[in-house]
Amino acid sequence: MGYFLKRLGLALLVALVVSVISFGALRISGDIATAIAGEGASSEDIEFTRKQHGLDRPLPIQYLDWLSHALQGDLGTSLYFRVPVAELIGDRLPISLALGCLALIFAVSLAVPLGVVAALKPNSIVDRLALWLAVVGQAMPTFWFALLMIVVFGAWLRWLPISGNESWKNFIMPAIALGYYATPAIMRLTRAGMIEVLGLDYIRTARAMGLRSGTVLFKHALRNAVIPVVSLTAVQFGFMLGGSIVIESIFSLHGAGHLAWISISRSDLPVVQGVVLVLALIYILLTLLADLLNAWLDPRLRIE
Amino acid sequence: MADRDTTPPRSDGAPSPAPLLVVRNLRVTLPTLGGDLHAVRGVDLSVRAGETFGIVGESGCGKSLTSLALMNLLPRHARRGADRIEFAGQDLQALGERQMGDLRGNSMSMVFQQPMSCLNPAYTIGNQLVSVFRRHRKVGRSEATERAVYLLDKVGITGGRRRLGQYPHQLSGGLRQRVMIAMALMCEPDLIIADEPTTALDVTIQAQILHLLAELQQEFGMSIILITHDLGIVARIANRVAVMYAGEFVEVGSVDQLYSDPRHPYTRGLFDCIPQPGKTPPGARLGFIPGIVPSLFGKTAGCAFATRCAKAGDACRDAPPWHGDADGHEVRCHFAGAGPNPTAAPPSQGT
Ligand SMILES: Nc1ncnc2c1ncn2[C@@H]1O[C@H](COP(=O)(O)OP(=O)(O)O)[C@@H](O)[C@H]1O
């Protein structure tokens, strides 16, 4: 329980810092009143806008005001769409989350078994193959891999649609492109963890008691080996959220990443700010979940 | 060549039961970057049902590898060889990994030296005990739980039911070793190999654990192979003892024989190294064996102990033969044959 409260407190603290950063980043990026007033506005117009939006008040007051609105789900209004930012994000976020989850599932279900198999026979063919896969994965930029898939499976073989988000088929290539990026790190950590754990005394005990090799491998070894992998996966998910901005644009998936991308190019700052904040909060939530999962996996964390 | 399988009658004259475990010429080799390490070099041993067989020797002499070889739990890269490994009439070398798994934890079990790291930190004591029992017996969870509580009680852990829900890190080293012993006993094995079960524990706890092992043996009647580097421990609970040096046994006999009449210079050296209550005056300097253990790389031509032996002579460049007497005291030294009782038995076995 103490562990849980500590983690929760930490998560709230990080969320607060993130809110300050995303508030501050917007102020630093340019004069908002000018942006809101639009191109060609006179200096009187700009001053009027500044007063109207309360942008002439001290920054801490503006922040608290912004925060209290944000906590009630009011993230301001899009300068381009002229609709509430929360509404825009609410429409687009499910697509990004679906993409992120699919990518994560793809990454984990490829990386963990590969890591386990590689650990069972270090330096075997499988191990080398897995290593090769990891090196290629880390060397290849995500966008390039995405384009490669579009060329092969979209344009040439015509198996999969290359843009839009009408059906689940639209998600396959983006999820693979995004997930593949996270695969090498997860795989290598699984492999290293398994190799280490398989050499530990309690694994020898399990074998000395005659437990079946499957039980030894999955119940006794993997459970302990994946503990660091869980934290890493949460971090990787964060990278994926970042990567989704590129991937969604390439595949024209109209998710939150795509929204952020077009809003940046249109200087639609409230939207950019909202997306950044929401993605950051999702990341914090995931890290918290990872901590909880680890506490479940490793009783030493939760029982003093 | 005399057959050392037919174990000689015990000195008390009782008929000897058939041995539970018979091992002939057990070898363990570890390939390393510097060449093959011959860690166990032709060990012979037989353990009778219900007896405690001690193996004593300095650390690094190959005791742990010998025990792991018997269980077929050697490190992956290690190679095992033997003329014979027979347990309860079964040829263990002919068994596959699966069949060995059926024996392990069931009819032969093991207790390790490291109580702090030998239990899985992720599972409760109960979970680990129950899963061992259910691996070998077709019983339900509740029956296995009953069994676990019963055995925790047997190893002196009270409040068993509450303990079942605890994790290893919540227990002290002594308690964990008791849990380990309970786990080894879950299926009432015929043989328990205890590899330095008390080395990592406090002196007072050591005594308790040894006492417990002896008590449990009285009750369950299993054989124990007790591995230790401490002659005092062996004297307390073993029936017969083998002294191991550089991968070989150099002397085998009953505790009485070894303690009253140590014949191998190495065994004598070991005795000089321990204080003897009543004999060693307080503060007296203990003996030590000068020299270093020979390298285990390559084959040693003659007696492995020759480099440290005060008695060593030209003869020691050849491998020493086994000399045994009628009551089963055997020693592997060129000079032992000329001992007080040279004609009692023919030398039992060469190399
Ligand atoms: N996994 C291993 N790899 C390489 N050498 C080993 C390994 N295990 C043991 N050895 C070596 O084999 C010899 C015997 O080891 P061991 O059986 O553990 O000795 P003991 O249990 O008598 O202290 C030692 O010299 C040790 O260094």
Ligand SMILES: [Mg+2]
């Ligand atoms: Mg050892």
